[in-house]
Amino acid sequence: MINKLTIIGLGLMGGSLAKALKAQQAVSEVVATGRRVESLERGLQLGVIDSYSLDMAEAVADADVVVIATPTLIAEKIMLELAPLMTPNMIVTDVASVKGNIERAAEKIFGEVPSNFVLGHPIAGSEQSGVDAATVDLFLDHRVILTPLENTSGAALSLIQSMWEACGAEVVRMDVAEHDAVLAATSHLPHVLAYTLVDALAQNGAAADIFRFAAGGFRDFTRIASSDPTMWHDIALANQAAILNGIDGFSAHLNKVRAAIASGDGDAIFATFDRAKRARDEHFLGQYLARQKKSPSS
Template sequence: MANVNRITVLAVGLIGGSLAKALRAKGFAHEIVGWGRNEQTLQRAIELGVIDSYQLDLAKAVAGSDIVVIATPTLIAVDMLQQLATLVPESTIITDVASVKGNLLIAAKEFFGKVPPNLVLGHPIAGSEKSGVEAVNEKLFINHRVILTPSEETSIAAISTVTDMWQVTGADVVTMPVDEHDEVLAATSHLPHVLAYALVDALAGQKEQQNIFNFAAGGFRDFTRIASSDPKMWHDIALANDKALLKMIDLFSAQLNSLRDAIATADSESITECFTRAKAARDHFSDVLSKQQLGTITDE
């Protein structure tokens, strides 16, 4: 396991805080420092055993750190990269937890003049509709995947250290190209959140909204649960991954319009074929997940 003395976590909300607490519980680093703009939140993080200490000054927070984890919202992460470009040496590993990678890679090239070898972009596929330091859960990443998206310029040693960091939390670490990551996440995470927000917003505007929500069945509750997620965070994700997300929205819109036409024309065969294909695909997906949980297949 990597020999790490000091880790700085920039923002100790759900993801950053859960990572910090998990690393403290496993003794991965001698000291874990939190940074943020709200001192009350940072003090609460210490009370909850999330971090060892905190700094409000960014330069002081990252000074002497072996690893700096950017755990801010996606668009703010770009600003963090810009500031870190003048604050940390190449010996300090910079990584992140943002849901979009392409915008950060572009920003890194701009601010550092190249893809720095100490930058290991990453994304834990874990979360909750809850947010903030009170929602921190040191077991959040157990049996969840973390996608690292290193570039050709990325240091092998830096990748190894960040891999060790995440594996200590119980996560399964995989690697993926940046573009592929953003397309996959647009389809599997960003689009579902956009749909959930849009559906709840549309129904909330109906005159019958009280009855709609009073008599909502389990399917509605399950699908729209993610509409309780932090709106600011998902606003940032939608804008940061706009190209891939728009592609998925257009794909879904075309499929929905096709299904609408089938219903409007009582095209029973098309409706049945659509539902049957979807069921088969979902059943296959469930089977794959079950085998992964039993350890009978690998990430490859």
């Protein structure tokens, strides 16, 4: 049970966390702070938070847990502002999609990442953004990755883990570099590819026709290109090295597929498509079976 939770940056993530914890009665008081008073006012109207303050010092005073829920690059700046306000009894966590840049920023500000700062990343989202899009079940059955460091306090880690578990999430621990590489592959790279494809087509002279005849496959494939561009701009810069690595691996593979199509090498084309289908089906079918197995006892 958290007595006072302060959310810095009230949007989809922070709002959904507040809703879920309130629904589970896992928090007594939720306070928010941020720069956009409209979001804070809206959060109050919606009952997502109990109060807000534009003054960060006031908002975080006596908080048990402070969640930095701003876009990635702003999170770095927030830490600078938060540093003098942190007390030993306050546990700080974040929800940013990249962990390496947060770790580096914290090291710059504090010398080393404070033991009561737990780096975290809930793997959940939506192409919608803002507190209006917040839902009570955004994290339900989703994974939250925590990337504790050697000096991270066991008590702080355990409290943040409980907080996410109260939202119905499964918490997994991983090291920072592994997290950033895995997320680059499964999330950041697909976003870059989807944005790139839609932008390339939109600049085509026949764009209207192209979009007009797009079917369900295109709709799904490009859904993530409707994500918040500010957030993804931040992620592209924050996880630069791992994303460049992902783009290069993808491009090298695409060149091979291109060569197979150009030379009419049907066997190579089929082998690629077939391996991909098997890998995807096996993965998602595996997940499906695991859920089926889990259901009766849960």
